[in-house]
Amino acid sequence: MNADRTFRQPGRWAVLAALVVLAVVMLFPFVIVTLNAFKSPAEYSSGGPLSLPHGLYLDGIVAFWDRVDFGLKLWNSLLISGVVAVAAVVLSVLNAYALGIGRVRGRLWILVLFLVANTLPQEALVYPLYYLSKEVGLYDSKLAVILIFTVIQAAFGTYLLSSVLGQFPRGILEAAEIDGASRRRMLWGIVVPISRPTLSVLLIFFFIWTWNEFFLPMVFLISNDNQTVPVALGVLQGEKMMDATMSSASALLGIIPAVAFFLIFQRTLTRGITVGAIK
Amino acid sequence: MAPPGAGAARPRGRGGYWLYLVPSLVLFLAIIVVPFLMNVATSFTRWSGVGTPTWIGLDNYTKLFKDERFWASFEHNVALIIAMAVVPTIIGLVLAAALFDYIAKRFGGRTASALRAAFYLPQVLPVAVAGVVWGWMLHPSYGAVNQIFGIKVNWLGDPDIALATVMAIMVWFQLGYPVVIFMAGLQRVDPSLYEAAEIDGASWWRRFWHITIPQIRPEIFVVLLTCTIAALKVFGPIFVLTRGGPGSATMVPSYFSYLNFFQKVNVGYGSAIATVLALIIVVVTFLFLRVQERDQESGS
Numbered sequence: 196m197n198a199d200r201t202f203r204q205p206g207r208w209a210v211l212a213a214l215v216v217l218a219v220v221m222l223f224p225f226v227i228v229t230l231n232a233f234k235s236p237a238e239y240s241s242g243g244p245l246s247l248p249h250g251l252y253l254d255g256i257v258a259f260w261d262r263v264d265f266g267l268k269l270w271n272s273l274l275i276s277g278v279v280a281v282a283a284v285v286l287s288v289l290n291a292y293a294l295g296i297g298r299v300r301g302r303l304w305i306l307v308l309f310l311v312a313n314t315l316p317q318e319a320l321v322y323p324l325y326y327l328s329k330e331v332g333l334y335d336s337k338l339a340v341i342l343i344f345t346v347i348q349a350a351f352g353t354y355l356l357s358s359v360l361g362q363f364p365r366g367i368l369e370a371a372e373i374d375g376a377s378r379r380r381m382l383w384g385i386v387v388p389i390s391r392p393t394l395s396v397l398l399i400f401f402f403i404w405t406w407n408e409f410f411l412p413m414v415f416l417i418s419n420d421n422q423t424v425p426v427a428l429g430v431l432q433g434e435k436m437m438d439a440t441m442s443s444a445s446a447l448l449g450i451i452p453a454v455a456f457f458l459i460f461q462r463t464l465t466r467g468i469t470v471g472a473i474k
Numbered sequence: 475m476a477p478p479g480a481g482a483a484r485p486r487g488r489g490g491y492w493l494y495l496v497p498s499l500v501l502f503l504a505i506i507v508v509p510f511l512m513n514v515a516t517s518f519t520r521w522s523g524v525g526t527p528t529w530i531g532l533d534n535y536t537k538l539f540k541d542e543r544f545w546a547s548f549e550h551n552v553a554l555i556i557a558m559a560v561v562p563t564i565i566g567l568v569l570a571a572a573l574f575d576y577i578a579k580r581f582g583g584r585t586a587s588a589l590r591a592a593f594y595l596p597q598v599l600p601v602a603v604a605g606v607v608w609g610w611m612l613h614p615s616y617g618a619v620n621q622i623f624g625i626k627v628n629w630l631g632d633p634d635i636a637l638a639t640v641m642a643i644m645v646w647f648q649l650g651y652p653v654v655i656f657m658a659g660l661q662r663v664d665p666s667l668y669e670a671a672e673i674d675g676a677s678w679w680r681r682f683w684h685i686t687i688p689q690i691r692p693e694i695f696v697v698l699l700t701c702t703i704a705a706l707k708v709f710g711p712i713f714v715l716t717r718g719g720p721g722s723a724t725m726v727p728s729y730f731s732y733l734n735f736f737q738k739v740n741v742g743y744g745s746a747i748a749t750v751l752a753l754i755i756v757v758v759t760f761l762f763l764r765v766q767e768r769d770q771e772s773g774s
Contacts, residue, residue, distance in 0.1 A: 207580050210572065217569075218592035221646065224607050225595065227618050244618035286501075289494040297491025305495070312506045314759050316707045318731045319752040322516065322741055323509035326523070346505040349498060378490060407600035409710040410728075414736070429602035429714045432609050439616035446610050449603035457598040 225450065232256060232447040236438045255444040259437075263427050264419065265448055271416075272406055272423040272452075275337055275344070280401040282345040284394055287352030292382050294353065295360030296368065306357060309350040317347075317410050325414060340415050344408065348401045359393050360386065399460045406456070424449060510752075517745035523735075527742065534746035544747065547725045550637060554708055554726065557641035558648045559701035563694065565645075566652025569593065571686045573653070574660045575668060576678065590657060594650030601647065605714030608643045630716050633723040640715060640724050647711075648704075652697045659693035660686065691769065699762040706755050727751045 231239060232255060233248040259265070290309075294302045324343060325334065333339040363386065371381050387394070406424070413426045422430075428449045431437070437445070517534055519527035538544050578586040596604060611618045612629040620626060629639045663685070671681050687694070709728040712718060718725040718733065727747055734744030 207576075210576060211581060211585075214569070214572065214577065214589050218589050221596060221649070222592050224611055224646075227611065228607055231618065239616070244621050286498050290498050293491040293494040297494070299491045299495070309502075311756060312502070314703060314755055315506070315510065316728060316748065316751050316755055318707075318709075318728050319513050319745075319748040320506065320509045321732075321748075322523075322735050322745060323512035324505070325735075326512075327509065342501065343505055346498075346501045350502070350506070353498070382494075407602075409600065409602040409713070410732075413713070414732075425600040425602040425710075428606045429710065432606050432714050439610075439613070442606075442610040442613070442616075446603070446607045449606055450599060453598045453600060453603065454595070457595075 228443050228446045228450065231440055231443040234440050234443075236440050239439050252440075255438075255440040256448065259441050259444045259448065263431065263445075265424075265427070267420065268422055268424045268427045269452065271337065271421060272425075275341055275412075275423060276402045276405040278341050279344045279348060279405045280398050282341070283348035283352055283401045284398050286345065286349035287356045287397065288382070288387060288390075288394065290349070290353040291356035291360045292386060295357040296363055296386065302357075306354060309353045312350040313347070313354065321411065321414055324411075328415065335415065335417050335421060337416070337421055340412050343411060343415075344405050348404065352397050352401070356390075356393065356397070359390065363389070396463055399463055403456055403460070406452070424452065513745050514749050516742055517749045519742045521741045522739045523741045530742070534743050535750075537743070538746050538750065543722050543725060543730065544727075546722055547727045547730045550724060550726050551706055551708075553637055553641055554644060555702050555705040557644040558705040558708070559698055561645050562648040562652050562701065563697055565649060566656055566697070567687065567694070568682075569649075569653050570656035570660060571682050574657055575681060575686065590650075590653060593653045596647050597650040597654075599647070601710040602714050604643070604647050605711045609715055612639065631720055633720045636716055636720060636723045640711065643715070644705075644708075644711065648701060651701070655693050655697055656690055659690035663689045692766075695762065695766045695769070699759065699766075702758060702762070703755055706751065706758065 227244055230246075230248060231244055233252050234242070234246075235252045235254065238246075238249060238252065293299050294305060299305075324339075328334040328336075328339045333342075367385060367389075368381060371385055376384065408423075409425045409429055412423050413429065416422050416426055419427075428445055431445065516527060518529060518531060520530050520533075521527035573586040573589055577589065599607070609630070612620075614620070614626070614628045614631055617629075619629070627635070630636050667685050667689070668681060671685060676684070707728055708726055709732070712724055712726050712729045713732075716724040718729045728751065731744045731747040731751065734740040734747065738744075
């Protein structure tokens with residue numbers, strides 16, 4: 196046994212080493228971006244991308260922040276993603292209550308419809324949405340993007356939540372019904388509080404998914420005042436005015452909120468990540 | 475007609491639940507159903523986005539099937555399915571099994587979780603931000619990759635390698651997703667299966683083939699389906715990294731339709747591309763679900 200162990204020793208370290216090397220490769224861009232966001236252009240050209248910054252040179256980040264008014268972009272992203280997450284969870288709950296607990300007639304078809312809507316590419320909706328939003332004066336407004344993503348996320352939420360509520364303990368509802376509780380009271384007083392854990396996972400997913408969206412926000416939010424973080428960064432990418440370290444700073448500003456959400460929501464996310472897998 | 479007394483016993487009948495669907499159905503109609511039908515209708519017209527569309531029947535579709543850029547864009551889609559679904563699934567299986575059945579046992583669960591987090595980190599980025607990161611890393615004049623290796627490769631600007639570069643970036647971006655899903659799937663595998671195999675002297679590879687893969691088949695299906703759909707829809711990285719170029723070396727259907735909608739103002743043609751893409755995605759989803767269903771039936 197002991198001989199076997201020592202015999203295997205080199206092999207097991209080799210496996211670990213291989214995985215660590217791969218992890219380093221995966222993290223490499225994050226490290227490089229962070230290192231160089233804090234360098235001056237002169238430092239970058241003399242020391243190259245791998246040297247450690249001599250001090251905290253913040254000019255690149257500050258200059259980029261001011262140029263794109265990054266605080267406003269953060270606020271826009273927060274506002275849009277936050278409102279969408281809440282509204283989509285509310286709609287999902289209402290739908291799932293009717294489909295999963297109310298078992299309304301034709302529920303299977305309604306669910307299939309929602310599922311198909313979720314898989315449709317946004318390209319097949321974008322031009323009519325663009326045209327209609329212009330007709331009703333909602334083009335280039337956050338409200339248009341909020342409405343669209345509320346429906347898209349709720350389509351997924353309905354699909355998921357209906358099957359969850361389909362297994363809701365009937366006894367509780369029947370007891371409440373005998374006590375004379377109305378449908379509305381049963382929803383807000385019993386179903387919602389009991390399904391809280393699932394709802395919070397949905398809320399976080401909707402928030403992050405909406406935050407990460409690029410295509411429709413890029414088409415709809417053309418003015419600087421309305422753009423979200425990914426749109427502002429994506430559209431500015433590769434602009435001639437950006438030098439090496441400022442580009443790096445812009446990438447870092449895109450990375451920070453995403454990694455922050457990941458760290459904040461990590462526990463809920465790893466618990467619910469298999470939920471997201473259905474999407 | 476309700477029998478007398480029924481209303482009294484159940485004050486609000488079954489139909490009452492319908493009311494809860496009304497807000498969603500109204501929004502759904504206005505934001506998904508009507509626009510989608512409008513898109514299909516537009517695909518039978520010539521239209522610049524202003525004025526009245528001219529009905530031209532199937533002309534857009536016949537033109538589409540003769541359009542080399544359209545076919546090229548679907549070939550690139552296949553390449554991206556390989557990069558975003560097939561390769562990450564294969565590597566993800568090996569990594570998940572290595573972390574679960576080797577690293578966690580010999581080096582502890584913490585080491586395995588830390589490595590998993592490292593593999594997963596790119597996945598938390600908005601895909602457009604991932605594009606910004608790599609656009610900077612691979613910049614032809616000041617990009618970090620060229621500087622570090624002392625080479626001058628135009629990774630995204632050379633038509634011969636642009637697609638391969640985008641594929642590599644997408645592997646980097648996607649890899650963490652299957653690793654996390656597969657490791658979650660492995661949690662529900664009965665540990666005695668592995669223990670029994672180990673006592674029987676089964677090698678790591680044999681355990682991988684005969685336990686890991688069959689046990690997490692459902693997860694493999696889900697990952698392949700969701701990643702294939704994501705690859706068919708891919709837009710953000712293409713927009714940020716290459717805009718379909720150079721030439722049309724990295725053109726994909728989603729970007730091709732966007733180009734026709736908003737730059738060439740060939741709205742009818744763009745709609746036809748988007749309709750075909752939507753159709754392909756729905757068919758692929760349907761086929762996957764059918765295969766999975768069969769698999770489950772034969773498995774049980």
